[in-house]
Amino acid sequence: MSDPFGGIPLAAALTDEQLSERLGEPVRSGRERVSTGGGRFGFAWLGGSPPWRHTSHSVGFIPMGASGAGAIRHVGEAEPDPSLKDARLRITLDGLRVADYPGGGIHRVLFNFFVQNRTGTGVEDVNFNATYRVREGESAAVLNFPIFTGVAPRETGLVIRCYTVNVKNDNDELFLDLLESDALRQGLTLVATAQPALGPLSSLAVGMAKAIATRRRNVPVQDVHLGLDFGGPATGARLAAGSYVAVQMPAAFQRAWRWTDWSYDASSGQICNAAGELIPLNYFILGVSPSTAT
């Protein structure tokens, strides 16, 4: 799998100056700051950096039907579901929270989804674009939003990539309105046989996402690769029916992150702490379930 977005820096990799230039508005984000001052063995985590500056992601897994405290586990702790090996899968966007993206107000977020689909003749790379509007600090009104229907995982598992772009360019926003047409809101249905039209359509989706990501006033924010398998080293991630939550977080805390500190409230579709407060980080949730489509 080649990287079509290689060479396009994420917002986290840009300096405030570069980002200000890119967005056409002043950005004063600060950087993650620590202090080892005072000559003691103390250490102060002063934060200071907004969620979109974080360079890592932690991925959790919510089994089908689970809710409440303990519902979310680290993706490495998920039990693989071998029955999905030969199943066709439905992949949905089940949640999108923008705690903070560059700029403010209502964000237009372009999602590029990538999946590898097994066909009778081999494996094809499939891309699909979707766009959502989210107000800063809130979640997008998306639940069970179809992305791919009928995906056949490879024998070793499923490879998914999600790439988000914060779109501020007015011309692009008009263009993106196309993606909100009813036809494209149904997601992409894949079938067992190779579809000749799929290749060009997929290339078009990549090309469009790439073009938008590099345009002035737009900037990519998240880039998450997920390799889900049916068993392997403890450091890996397992494929099972349920939801995968990808949280953008500081690299410094990736090892210390505990999914047990957070619960999934199925009634609201939100991830909260014990006090009911929303997680102060950007995240999205992908649902994986067996598909009835063929």
Add this chain to the structure above:
Amino acid sequence: MIEELHTDNVAMAVLRIHHHDVDGAPVAGLEWQGDRVTVPFRPALDRIDLEELRWYHENYRERWDAASPDQITRIRDAQRKIGEALHAALFAGDAAALAAEVRAAGRQSSPRRTERDAGLHVQIRDDLYDAAIPWELLADPEVEEPLVVRAASFVRAIGEVAPAPADRVMRRVLLLISRPGGVYDIGYWTVAYELWRTLSTMPRVKVDVLRPPTFDALGDRLRAAVAEGVPYTAVHFDGHGVILNPFGAVRDTGYLVFETPNRDGPDFVDGATLGHVLAANDVLLLSMNACRSADSAGGDRHLRAEPAETTGQPSVVDDVLTAGVPACAGMGREVYPGTPSRFFPAFYEAFLNGDSPGEAARVARRRLRADPLTAGIYREDSAPIDDWCVPVVAEGAAVRLAPPSPGEPAVPVDPLAGVFPEELLAPPVVGFDRAILTLEAGFADAPVVLVHGGLLAGKSRLAAEYARWLSSTSPEPRPVTYLRLDDSGDLRELAERIPDDLGGGLLILDQADHAGRAAEELVTRVAGTGRVIVTARTPHLPWLPAHQRIVPDNLPMARRAALGKVWAQDAGLEFDVRRFQPLVHFCGGHPGVLLILLEAAYDQVSRAETNANQVSQWLNDAQWDHIADLKAAPIERVIDDVAADVSDRLDAGGLAVISYVARFNGFCDTAAAARLMAAITGVEVSTGAADEVMRKLVAAGLVEESGTRRPGWWLHPLLKLVASRLPHDHDADLDGALIDTVAEVCAGLVTEFRAAPLEVSELLLAHKQNLSDALWIAMERRLIEPIAKLTEALCLSCRYEGDVDLASRVLDSALLHFLERDTFAPQLKPGELPARIWYQAIWVSAYWPRNLRMLQQRSALMPPEDDQFADGLYLRATGDFETAVRAFLAELNEPGSAPRYYPGDVEWHLADSILTGASDLSYPTALAYARASHTARLSNDVVGRASSRILEARIRLAMLGPADPFEQEPSPPDDPVVLREIGDLLSEAMAEGGGGSAENRAHWLMVQASLSVAHGDLTAAVAAFEGGVSLLARLQGTDQWRYYLRFAHHLIDHGWIARGFEFAFAAFHAAMESGNMMLSTRIREFCEHLEATYPELTK
């Protein structure tokens, strides 16, 4: 009767305490001789006592001057009081009868006992994390020693502690030194060096250092050790710890901060994650000097009006034990290196010799108690820090290593015996933290490192000690080869004996300044097969292939004193650092210079045949006839070698330059060097030519690049001695040239100060000794104009740094050159220069002149009649604020011709005078002038702009409270919007970069203190106030009662009655010190009013 677990003639008694809750109520379960008693547990602990004790352990060392001896005594008493309160709560009710039995068992825990296990063993299990009970303070009122040092073992536990004998043939200890902040972090060797030196002398003990200190590397190393069949017995984490909750999880978590590859940010690792890795790899003990690694208190370290609703959490120590590691030691407080560097060597020595961790901790705690942490090496009179209660040791199992067999060698064989010349092995090095850290990192990037630096900077010692450290602390063998080059740099014969493959080892080419082709061939031949260190005075060795460069650390004063102590200890001598202080200062931080001076002068100085001040004067003046009376042969040999070296490098002109440059004291910049040369020779010298000579002196090890924002050079302390051995012009007026040069260079800097305060103050500080020297000579020669210029520059530097005391002394001396000594009548006609001195005097210190007669004479000190601005300054200095305001207003309405002040200064002084001396009705007026002063500032006047913003914040804050500091009615509630705006003003002031002067910092801190009170953060408030008031005391004298009283008001208004009363009392003390009895009486009455209003103060 005591539960007997052993048949030794002294029995083992175990007291188990379990702190938990029953139906929401805290209880303590005591288990003793099979009996169990449960008592309600609510010790009467005072919040303020606890906070002050925390301050004493965590902050006192860096703010030792903020507390009086009485306060420290009171806090130490409170420490004992807390321990006794715990004891009273524990042995109450049904448990009261146990106290005597426990006391009796404790008596059998005599340190002289020989049987292991004997005596009292205390195990404490605490499930109520948020209570964060300081169990280590537990003290029986009837016994002087606290239980933690009296009992044979005193440990925290999470359950039953079973004996766990362990037989490890080789005791491997893995040292993990994590410094994510790199060279800006705590010294690399502050804890590890002492620990390594202690353990490396023990049989069957091998210390390894984890390289790189990352979490992934830790797992790899531990697994490799298990695979080798020799798992690590202990892992010591030497790094930072923190408790935090960055994203709003259920509770806080304690983390250790690991490095990441290339120090690309920190890596926070919690106790459970670490513990699982350690337990899975058979590690028996984890020890940590990380801050708060044994603390279960939630939230931050601040005492708040409304305690944060955090529930506490298991400490890192608890989590590690829960994960299955048998024993763990951590720190209950934020700690300075002084505590772990004293605790852990003793702890490990006992543990590796067969004591359980709890027993080993007792040995180490006794060491801490017998030799408490001093507030500073030069502060021997200050009260020490009782830090024996800071380490916390926990046991899941009482691990006890089999002691060494009687036949084993007492000291392991040194694999590097005979490798290094004797003079490079003793005494142990002191300092070099940054250099060692950089060496560790440097070898990750390049296999060759050049250690360069001035004469006797410790380059060879650094290389040798690093070699011993690397060789000794690497899991795999690291053979070391040492080659010292002779003066000709000849290496051919030696080099041929070096194999092509270093086998991962280390090659040292020492003193390679004159090395040539053979060295190049050797380094090229072996590069890539191991590591190579080359030492030289010069930083430029063109023949050396790609390499990193490192300069040994210049030792700060405390480290120099420590080196002196180490040297004396090694020689079996006593060392009183105060007696040798002039030599400690003279050496300039070069360890080799200090050692050679101590060897030369120790006998005469310690026998009081001469004093160190005299010796340093001889050295400074190159008085060889006196120096010869010392054991001077080594000094002469070094000086003659260097003189010969520079004679080879420089022509006659260059050698003459050395004698000129040597006239500077400690520092010169290139422009100053060129100007000085021109002043002496009468020939214009380009800065390029001066630069060229200076670079040759760098190569000779006689000067070093200063690293200041504007280029300059630090001069070697022995430069004057070297210059005296070189041909020079005896008739040259070096002193006169120095006066002209320094006066002109510094006068130029003064004009740039407001726009570039950091650069200018840095250079003025570097030139301080030159300024002082030149001023002294100018006074001797009665050169009025240079005196004026030098005084102004020196005072400006002092004022920026807050050293007004020195400024005042300088002004006292300088003024005598403008006045008649007896009558104080002006010696000169009023003119620009005397006036300039005068203005400067007032500007620098409101309390100067200290001689009141000068003020009373007035005529000589009165400003010229047509100078309203100077008049305002003068009047304000004398305390006549109202007339001062009128003078500033007059200047504002009708500015004098050619004013010396900057735009905005008059408005600033006007507003400041109103704020300090006028009624509250004038505050809005003061605010308007403060804002006007900011508007009037030049865009590049960063100091002035910051001052204006801080003044605006001060006025707005004052408007929130009563103008009369004796007001007894409570103030109205704070307006949060106003508070936020005041905070914004402070942020703006600091963001502009001009807030760094002592005056700006002082006022900034004072406002910050009040804001913190308003935000309910007492800890931050007191810290800021102490910092601010101490700076203001230096700037303005001792008359600080007003600040204390206002702060007391703030505290009382916000409910901190007891603390407010203390600060009101401090105001009373300040008034007494200022000698104002009427004021003292008023403040005392105010305090009495407080006592009457708040009866709890007198309980």
